[in-house]
Amino acid sequence: MSKRIDVGDLNVYYGSFLAVExxxxxxxxxxxxxxxxxxxxxxxxxxxxxxxxxxxxPGARVEGKVMLDGEDLYAANVDPVTVRRQVGMVFQRPNPxxxxxxxxxxxxxxxxxxxxxxxxxxxxxVEQSLKGANLWNEVKDRLDKPGSGxxxxxxxxxxxxxxxxxQPEVLLMDEPCSALDPISTLAIEDLIGELxxxxxxxxxxxxxxxxxxVSDRTAFFNIAGTGKPGKLIEMDDTTKIFTNPSVKATExxxxxxxx
Amino acid sequence: MTVDTRIPAVSSLxxxxxxxxxxxxxxxxxxAAGAGLSAALGFSWAWFAVFFIVLFAVVNTTVSGVVEGxxxxxxxxxxxxxxxxxxxxxxxxISVSWSVVDNGLERFGADFLTTSxxxxxxxxxxxxxxGEAEFIGGAYHALLGTFLITGLATLISVPIGLLTSIYxxxxxxxxxxxxxxxxxxxxxxxxxxxxxxxxxxxxAVLFGVGTxxxxxxxxxxxxxxIPVVVRSSEEMLxxxxxxxREAAYALGVPxxxxxxxxxxxxxISGIASGVTLAIARVVGETAPLIVTAGFTSSxxxxxxxxxMMSLPAYVYSQAMRPLSGSVPEPSFDRxxxxxxxxxxxxMLLNLIxxxxxxxxxxKTGR
Numbered sequence: 001m002s003k004r005i006d007v008g009d010l011n012v013y014y015g016s017f018l019a020v021e022x023x024x025x026x027x028x029x030x031x032x033x034x035x036x037x038x039x040x041x042x043x044x045x046x047x048x049x050x051x052x053x054x055x056x057x058p059g060a061r062v063e064g065k066v067m068l069d070g071e072d073l074y075a076a077n078v079d080p081v082t083v084r085r086q087v088g089m090v091f092q093r094p095n096p097x098x099x100x101x102x103x104x105x106x107x108x109x110x111x112x113x114x115x116x117x118x119x120x121x122x123x124x125x126v127e128q129s130l131k132g133a134n135l136w137n138e139v140k141d142r143l144d145k146p147g148s149g150x151x152x153x154x155x156x157x158x159x160x161x162x163x164x165x166x167q168p169e170v171l172l173m174d175e176p177c178s179a180l181d182p183i184s185t186l187a188i189e190d191l192i193g194e195l196x197x198x199x200x201x202x203x204x205x206x207x208x209x210x211x212x213x214v215s216d217r218t219a220f221f222n223i224a225g226t227g228k229p230g231k232l233i234e235m236d237d238t239t240k241i242f243t244n245p246s247v248k249a250t251e252x253x254x255x256x257x258x259x
Numbered sequence: 260m261t262v263d264t265r266i267p268a269v270s271s272l273x274x275x276x277x278x279x280x281x282x283x284x285x286x287x288x289x290x291a292a293g294a295g296l297s298a299a300l301g302f303s304w305a306w307f308a309v310f311f312i313v314l315f316a317v318v319n320t321t322v323s324g325v326v327e328g329x330x331x332x333x334x335x336x337x338x339x340x341x342x343x344x345x346x347x348x349x350x351x352x353i354s355v356s357w358s359v360v361d362n363g364l365e366r367f368g369a370d371f372l373t374t375s376x377x378x379x380x381x382x383x384x385x386x387x388x389x390g391e392a393e394f395i396g397g398a399y400h401a402l403l404g405t406f407l408i409t410g411l412a413t414l415i416s417v418p419i420g421l422l423t424s425i426y427x428x429x430x431x432x433x434x435x436x437x438x439x440x441x442x443x444x445x446x447x448x449x450x451x452x453x454x455x456x457x458x459x460x461x462x463a464v465l466f467g468v469g470t471x472x473x474x475x476x477x478x479x480x481x482x483x484x485i486p487v488v489v490r491s492s493e494e495m496l497x498x499x500x501x502x503x504r505e506a507a508y509a510l511g512v513p514x515x516x517x518x519x520x521x522x523x524x525x526x527i528s529g530i531a532s533g534v535t536l537a538i539a540r541v542v543g544e545t546a547p548l549i550v551t552a553g554f555t556s557s558x559x560x561x562x563x564x565x566x567m568m569s570l571p572a573y574v575y576s577q578a579m580r581p582l583s584g585s586v587p588e589p590s591f592d593r594x595x596x597x598x599x600x601x602x603x604x605x606m607l608l609n610l611i612x613x614x615x616x617x618x619x620x621x622k623t624g625r
Binding site for chain 1: 432500502503504505506507508509510511512513516517520521524525621
């Protein structure tokens with residue numbers, strides 16, 4: 001499990017509008033990479049190109065290369081569905097399926113694809129995934145209750161359990177803690193630390209302390225003004241970005257002088 | 260810091276206020292005065308209501324204006340107007356329900372629902388009125404026809420309507436989708452007789468002029484039903500949060516499976532109640548059934564051949580063409596009883612719609 005991602009000169013468009021311009025970066029396997037930057041600078045847009053979720057929006061498209069362990073995600077004969085089975089995603093707002101129980105939510109990746117499993121096997125996947133998301137002890141007695149009855153933090157961990165149940169190579173997290181309280185945030189940050197043993201993790205965050213706490217490498221995105229494309233300003237080891245960045249704008253941002 | 264709750268001698272927040280009982284007392288007084296005034300003119304309910312409401316509005320507003328000031332007075336006047344409008348709106352509703360129940364109960368009953376009009380003639384009615392025989396004749400054949408025709412119409416409309424709305428919400432972009440939306444809107448406004456003539460003309464072309472059967476009626480009703488189903492399920496599918504679709508895509512679920520397994524189940528309660536209300540909307544259609552399914556006094560359980568009766572057509576024929584010209588009352592009673600049956604069916608459908616909405620809605624319990 002876990003693969004590296006290499007991005008080469010990627011331009012991201014919404015229709016004719018260029019949203020993100022000229023991003024090149026390497027994301028290491030079994031590490032946490034954080035994207036930081038002011039609102040509207042294209043972090044979320046960019047992370048959605050890493051599992052081809054970007055093109056779900058009508059008119060959205062990309063130019064350039066995204067390589068997953070040397071395979072181009074945007075090659076002509078690649079099915080986005082196959083890509084998304086390898087690159088999982090956790091969203092900003094917890095979004096468990098309201099019609100499903102906690103157990104079915106965890107198994108959603110298999111059930112929705114009508115994959116046949118024996119009950120013992122399914123029970124095993126549910127337990128392992130919920131344990132992996134640090135949620136097992138809280139919900140093991142009510143697996144048949146609806147997932148939407150959980151608290152926000154529990155719902156988000158349920159979504160993480162759902163994402164890791166299909167055993168992806170990479171896990172993308174788009175501001176996973178922005179709707180959560182500090183205790184739930186802590187639970188998820190601890191979880192990220194454990195998950196990086198097995199997965200490549202990419203996380204978008206507005207919280208610079210969070211980036212400093214959980215990530216190994218940090219990428220800073222910025223935007224020159226409204227209507228201009230977002231750009232990758234610099235990417236380096238997290239400690240270097242937060243103590244001694246090479247670009248002035250990064251230093252201004254992480255020290256709180258703007259943004 | 261200390262808490263200071265002493266009451267000052269003069270408060271800038273306080274102002275004159277009428278005692279709470281003022282409005283109810285004035286209401287009773289106006290009722291009495293209204294009754295008195297209308298009695299002086301020779302009592303009638305209409306005058307009583309007019310005198311009572313005008314008196315109450317004037318007195319209540321004036322008293323409040325003098326004591327409490329202009330804002331409160333306006334509030335009381337508008338409150339009175341709103342309640343009056345509400346009362347006016349209720350009058351036709353209650354009056355219709357009352358006359359249907361009152362007149363319908365005369366003949367309504369198990370016997371009415373289980374017998375047909377076969378071999379019932381004006382002579383039977385004559386004898387029944389004279390007390391020489393029992394009242395006979397029911398609406399079983401019409402009830403059966405209504406169930407078969409609306410059932411078939413539902414079978415035709417729901418798949419077409421649901422798939423159209425899925426296309427509009429999940430796939431449709433650009434010209435084709437806009438055109439479909441436009442024509443669905445146009446179809447919503449089609450007069451029902453036009454739908455009936457369309458179905459009659461279609462069957463005349465396909466199976467010969469004068470072809471009338473239950474299926475033709477079902478086709479006519481579907482023309483009316485499809486736009487309603489499309490509209491209501493489109494609304495329901497649109498309010499399914501996009502996040503759920505994205506969550507499914509991110510798990511590597513193809514689009515069609517996402518629609519079938521996530522989007523439709525999430526919206527199913529709204530779709531089902533929308534369909535039930537669409538059925539309630541067409542079950543009382545008269546004109547399209549008269550030109551497509553026709554009339555009969557016998558039981559016909561095959562919608563694909565021969566004329567078929569329906570409840571609205573039954574009401575129409577009993578009310579407009581009584582069996583006996585000299586004693587039309589038994590026929591009128593049958594028409595009212597059939598109308599009551601229709602109202603009960605529509606009420607039942609509305610209850611079912613609510614039940615479905617509750618049963619299928621996503622659970623939020625812990």
